[in-house]
Amino acid sequence: MSIAGKTAIIGAGLVGIGWAIVFARAGHDVAIYDSVPGAAERALATIAARLDDLAQADLLVDAPSVLSRIRPAATLAEALAGAVYAQESVFERADTKRAVFAEIDRAVGPDTIIGSSSSGIPASIYTDHVACQARCLVVHPVNPPYLIPVVELVPAPWTDRETVVRTRALMEQVGQAPVEMTREAEGFILNRLQGVLLMEAWRLVEEGLATVEDVDRTVADGLGLRWSFMGPFETIDLNAPGGVADYAARLGPLYHRIAASRSEHRVWDAALIEQVEQQRRARLPADSLVPRSAWRDRQLMALARHKRDMVASEESALPADTSGP
Amino acid sequence: MSIAGKTAIIGAGLVGIGWAIVFARAGHDVAIYDSVPGAAERALATIAARLDDLAQADLLVDAPSVLSRIRPAATLAEALAGAVYAQESVFERADTKRAVFAEIDRAVGPDTIIGSSSSGIPASIYTDHVACQARCLVVHPVNPPYLIPVVELVPAPWTDRETVVRTRALMEQVGQAPVEMTREAEGFILNRLQGVLLMEAWRLVEEGLATVEDVDRTVADGLGLRWSFMGPFETIDLNAPGGVADYAARLGPLYHRIAASRSEHRVWDAALIEQVEQQRRARLPADSLVPRSAWRDRQLMALARHKRDMVASEESALPADTSGP
Numbered sequence: 050m051s052i053a054g055k056t057a058i059i060g061a062g063l064v065g066i067g068w069a070i071v072f073a074r075a076g077h078d079v080a081i082y083d084s085v086p087g088a089a090e091r092a093l094a095t096i097a098a099r100l101d102d103l104a105q106a107d108l109l110v111d112a113p114s115v116l117s118r119i120r121p122a123a124t125l126a127e128a129l130a131g132a133v134y135a136q137e138s139v140f141e142r143a144d145t146k147r148a149v150f151a152e153i154d155r156a157v158g159p160d161t162i163i164g165s166s167s168s169g170i171p172a173s174i175y176t177d178h179v180a181c182q183a184r185c186l187v188v189h190p191v192n193p194p195y196l197i198p199v200v201e202l203v204p205a206p207w208t209d210r211e212t213v214v215r216t217r218a219l220m221e222q223v224g225q226a227p228v229e230m231t232r233e234a235e236g237f238i239l240n241r242l243q244g245v246l247l248m249e250a251w252r253l254v255e256e257g258l259a260t261v262e263d264v265d266r267t268v269a270d271g272l273g274l275r276w277s278f279m280g281p282f283e284t285i286d287l288n289a290p291g292g293v294a295d296y297a298a299r300l301g302p303l304y305h306r307i308a309a310s311r312s313e314h315r316v317w318d319a320a321l322i323e324q325v326e327q328q329r330r331a332r333l334p335a336d337s338l339v340p341r342s343a344w345r346d347r348q349l350m351a352l353a354r355h356k357r358d359m360v361a362s363e364e365s366a367l368p369a370d371t372s373g374p
Numbered sequence: 375m376s377i378a379g380k381t382a383i384i385g386a387g388l389v390g391i392g393w394a395i396v397f398a399r400a401g402h403d404v405a406i407y408d409s410v411p412g413a414a415e416r417a418l419a420t421i422a423a424r425l426d427d428l429a430q431a432d433l434l435v436d437a438p439s440v441l442s443r444i445r446p447a448a449t450l451a452e453a454l455a456g457a458v459y460a461q462e463s464v465f466e467r468a469d470t471k472r473a474v475f476a477e478i479d480r481a482v483g484p485d486t487i488i489g490s491s492s493s494g495i496p497a498s499i500y501t502d503h504v505a506c507q508a509r510c511l512v513v514h515p516v517n518p519p520y521l522i523p524v525v526e527l528v529p530a531p532w533t534d535r536e537t538v539v540r541t542r543a544l545m546e547q548v549g550q551a552p553v554e555m556t557r558e559a560e561g562f563i564l565n566r567l568q569g570v571l572l573m574e575a576w577r578l579v580e581e582g583l584a585t586v587e588d589v590d591r592t593v594a595d596g597l598g599l600r601w602s603f604m605g606p607f608e609t610i611d612l613n614a615p616g617g618v619a620d621y622a623a624r625l626g627p628l629y630h631r632i633a634a635s636r637s638e639h640r641v642w643d644a645a646l647i648e649q650v651e652q653q654r655r656a657r658l659p660a661d662s663l664v665p666r667s668a669w670r671d672r673q674l675m676a677l678a679r680h681k682r683d684m685v686a687s688e689e690s691a692l693p694a695d696t697s698g699p
Contacts (some may be wrong), residue, residue: 248633250567264605267564269603272553287667329607359673
């Protein structure tokens with residue numbers, strides 16, 4: 050049945066479930082393993098529900114056949130047997146990951162690449178003790194990875210270049226958007242970018258310059274519209290007649306003054322958190338967090354569908370002007 | 375013909391053209407004035423073309439009737455006569471704006487509010503000398519304002535509170551998304567947020583941690599997807615079971631470490647600009663900047679249509695489950 054080999058998912062929580070969908074959707078046979086007995090079987094029920102959501106949102110054609118490619122594995126060795134790739138998605142703690150990588154090391158075949166879903170802990174912290182370390186790296190998804198394609202590849206100092214190259218190709222083959230760090234750095238790319246924007250957002254509220262709601266609106270009805278289809282460099286590259294260097298010459302002084310106005314690096318303290326929490330809870334009561342998260346997922350599905358259709362219409366418009374409306 | 379009063383557009387460049395479309399689309403009579411003879415008439419031809427683009431993108435129903443509401447004015451006094459609101463969009467230089475505000479002051483009626491499109495210079499720099507100063511403020515759009523709704527309202531120290539309140543209501547009435555600063559600050563909200571993200575983006579490239587293309591991909595296929603329909607605070611509010619305060623407690627240490635790793639505030643220097651320029655030009659040759667900008671505008675139109683349809687389907691889903699597919 051498989052057109053693309055076998056993948057092992059290690060850890061059947063929310064992140065592992067997302068990965069199982071990504072690989073099975075792309076035609077991989079997926080073995081899903083969790084050290085808690087019964088967890089992999091329970092994950093399959095959640096996966097079935099998610100696949101139905103995707104099919105109803107017109108983002109998946111054949112949910113039953115995708116589901117049929119995912120099977121629970123009774124042991125780690127069974128999950129890893131014959132796998133071209135294994136994705137570790139266990140709890141985000143260094144000691145937990147160290148123990149799991151030691152177990153993987155004992156069972157894994159000589160060619161399997163092992164990616165870790167670690168969202169912050171670099172692979173050097175939990176792969177220094179394993180024989181397979183040249184085939185280990187961070188492969189960090191954004192949740193849920195079947196709707197948000199970016200995946201961060203972060204090699205440890207001992208990760209083979211070939212491991213990164215093969216993983217990048219695999220991620221592109223399964224429809225993700227891989228990005229690479231050349232070496233480990235705190236927060237990787239995505240959380241570094243998100244982090245600096247959040248820091249300034251918290252500061253604007255703390256200094257009473259703007260409300261939480263208006264900061265959010267500035268992004269959702271402003272900055273975020275362009276950033277949903279082109280990154281910050283392409284944005285400024287198109288915002289000056291001569292491209293990015295021209296933009297830097299024109300706007301440099303403004304950004305230098307903005308930078309100079311921030312001399313400290315506090316992120317948030319208790320009083321500021323309380324202030325933002327109050328503004329958010331006034332806008333969204335705590336018991337609405339779950340339904341609002343479901344709304345977010347519907348928005349992401351619609352956006353994924355929209356971006357897919359835009360790419361398709363751009364591509365069909367290229368060869369000739371014969372495409373439909 | 376007008377259902378919403380008269381608006382004066384002062385300055386018939388790209389920004390003034392965008393504003394004319396916003397107000398006329400919302401039913402305002404629009405008088406457009408430029409000190410360069412013939413510029414207002416030429417602007418009308420550009421406006422007609424933009425309105426056709428919007429109609430073809432299914433974002434405007436009756437382009438001819440919108441166009442019919444926009445008229446060139448021969449003098450500043452003619453443009454301002456009877457206007458409830460005037461939008462100044464002249465060249466971004468303090469001395470130019472000072473001179474224009476002095477002229478406006480001599481011709482403007484006693485109730486007209488005057489908003490400035492200034493993208494960086496605060497109103498206190500060029501309205502300290504005019505009698506109408508309590509009715510002056512920055513009303514900063516993002517280009518083009520008929521596709522990107524956010525508008526930043528930034529009062530000078532002498533701006534009446536009533537001026538801000540009335541302008542916010544007017545902006546909502548014409549379909550924009552107003553946000554307010556309580557006082558002036560370099561870069562306002564939007565460019566402060568964009569600025570810090572850009573600073574980190576330039577640093578990631580300078581340190582060789584990631585390429586320009588991968589930084590862009592991290593936003594366009596990752597962060598920007600959520601940010602196109604919800605802001606940074608709502609994003610993290612939904613990213614921890616207990617909301618934003620819970621998120622701050624869980625992720626605070628990571629963001630503190632990221633913040634601590636940046637101790638300096640250089641923005642960009644010549645060598646770094648050259649490096650990024652080379653990567654961008656390798657990806658997009660200089661002679662493709664214009665067609666790629668047209669692509670960006672098509673993407674923005676499609677995104678505006680998509681977000682409009684999503685809001686409509688959410689609203690129609692609220693009262694009962696009787697909406698179509």
